[in-house]
Amino acid sequence: MRLLILLVAFLPIFASVEFPEYAFPDSDYVWQHHNHEELKKVLDDTAAKCPDITRIYSPGQSVEKRELWTIEISDKPGQHELGEPEFKYVGNMHGNEVVGRELLLVFIPFICEEYLNGNEAIVWLVENTRIHIMPTMNPDGYAIGRKEFDETGRNQWVNGRANANGIDLNRDFPDLDTVEFENPENNNHISMALNKIGHQLQPETKVMMRWIDENPFVVSANLHGGDLVANYPYDSSFDGKVHYQKSPDDAIFRELAMAYSTVHAHMSDPDRESCDTTSDDEFENGITNGADWYPVPGGMQDYNYLSSNCFEITLELGCDKFPQASELQGYWKDNLPALLNYMAMVHVGIKGVVVDSNGEGIANAVISVKTVVLDRNDKIEDVIPIEHDVTTAAMGDYWRLLVPGPYMVTASAEGYKSTEKPCWVDDDSTATICNFALADGNDLPNF
Structure with a gap:
């Protein structure tokens, strides 16, 4: 629409x-x-x-x-x-x-x-x-x-x-x-x-x-x-x-x-x-x-x-x-x-806040988006990355303009475990809230 x-x-x-x-x-x-x-x-x-x-x-x-x-x-x-x-x-x-x-x-x-x-x-x-x-x-x-x-x-x-x-x-x-x-x-x-x-x-x-x-x-x-x-x-x-x-x-x-x-x-x-x-x-x-x-x-x-x-x-x-x-x-x-x-x-689009395990905003976290393509039965047919990321502001908040539809959104930051979640953008409202809480990932092995 x-x-x-x-x-x-x-x-x-x-x-x-x-x-x-x-x-x-x-x-x-x-x-x-x-x-x-x-x-x-x-x-x-x-x-x-x-x-x-x-x-x-x-x-x-x-x-x-x-x-x-x-x-x-x-x-x-x-x-x-x-x-x-x-x-x-x-x-x-x-x-x-x-x-x-x-x-x-x-x-x-x-x-x-x-x-x-x-x-x-x-x-x-x-x-x-x-x-x-x-x-x-x-x-x-x-x-x-x-x-x-x-x-x-x-x-x-x-x-x-x-x-x-x-x-x-x-x-x-x-x-x-x-x-x-x-x-x-x-x-x-x-x-x-x-x-x-x-x-x-x-x-x-x-x-x-x-x-x-x-x-x-x-x-x-x-x-x-x-x-x-x-x-x-x-x-x-x-x-x-x-x-x-x-x-x-x-x-x-x-x-x-x-x-x-x-x-x-x-x-x-x-x-x-x-x-x-x-x-x-x-x-x-x-x-x-x-x-x-x-x-x-x-x-x-x-x-x-x-x-x-x-x-x-x-x-x-x-x-x-x-x-x-x-x-x-x-x-x-x-x-x-x-x-x-x-x-x-x-x-319009999506917006939210990326925080750590203490609820503190994470600056410069990366927000990556993939467009979800649904078939006529609303089943996922494909997932296509939008090759353009945005980053969070100093307080951990972000805004991502998108046309209406379903998306998979990933928040990532150095030293934290990345998190992905589905976010749907409607065509009759303000930006969809899509918040993230990232767990500490410093104990992850380096490959």
Whole structure:
């Protein structure tokens, strides 16, 4: 069955909840493009209005020392709660692709406002998710693109795309795809020494790598512009050519992408006008495998997947990278339901805690999953490993996105006896709880 879950029907608690159609912001709201200082003010104003559920921080700076301001929204901001998944939205990686940046600067106060209004769906999300939102990853590139926009009333296709050093940040990450393609058994939590990367990483890239490494993110989206499609891994192909490059988690990635595209007002419409009239690209259901569109080595999307537990997709939010401010309201209406629906996907699959015999959480325990194939009599016909593991966070908790169905799940950790158990993922509820208690295995003989 389809995993696509509309937020208003995501949980029994949501069944009676209806969002007022585009009730936010107020009708007299002035739509605008925000410079770096104005961006920070939106975050500050939101934190002042919702101090109990927000925290503003910066994981680092750009080339020109602008802070990569981020806001955390949670019922216990500043701390990871046991069993609570962490989610992130990142905007404006390419400085002249501004729709995501501006949508997030409306989305942030929207979450605050609806929380204060007692909207049950938003309250549930805030109380059960640690949300991180970075409106701009490339403030220097934005300043370049904004300068041209202010002077001419438009922005060329590439001006401001790169950072202040002229580097495309979505080609700057360690190329973990190549490492994986050369060693297929090594398909997750890949790390590369800096001297093996082959080029000097940009400051923004280093900040993001550290941020990804230090937080147990589960789901993420990277907001771009220039087309209208939800793009999922792999973003690069083994031979550098255009063709479908399936990841071990292709099934759930397709559902993640459709959780956005099919709720967006136009993204999955087969009759919508193409952004590129010279291209034959047709995006069925409004989604595409990245390598099947065009290969992107060194991209942030695949880096998330191959270096950490985080499943990230790339959202192309429209043909015009730098639209007029008067057009932003239309983008908001088109994207709000999808932004919410995609965020809710952090709560699907399985989750649990891995503890030792004393009940203490085991950090960095490995969670391995096998898909159980049943015959028509519900007897096990086959068991197929999903060749991509996740690991537990510091408190021993983990989250594993999966499409509905039966699985065999194994928890293992150095010095402990591995444990395997069946776990079933339903299609009408939050993540199935699948906890593990591992016995000490230090007395086992070494073979």
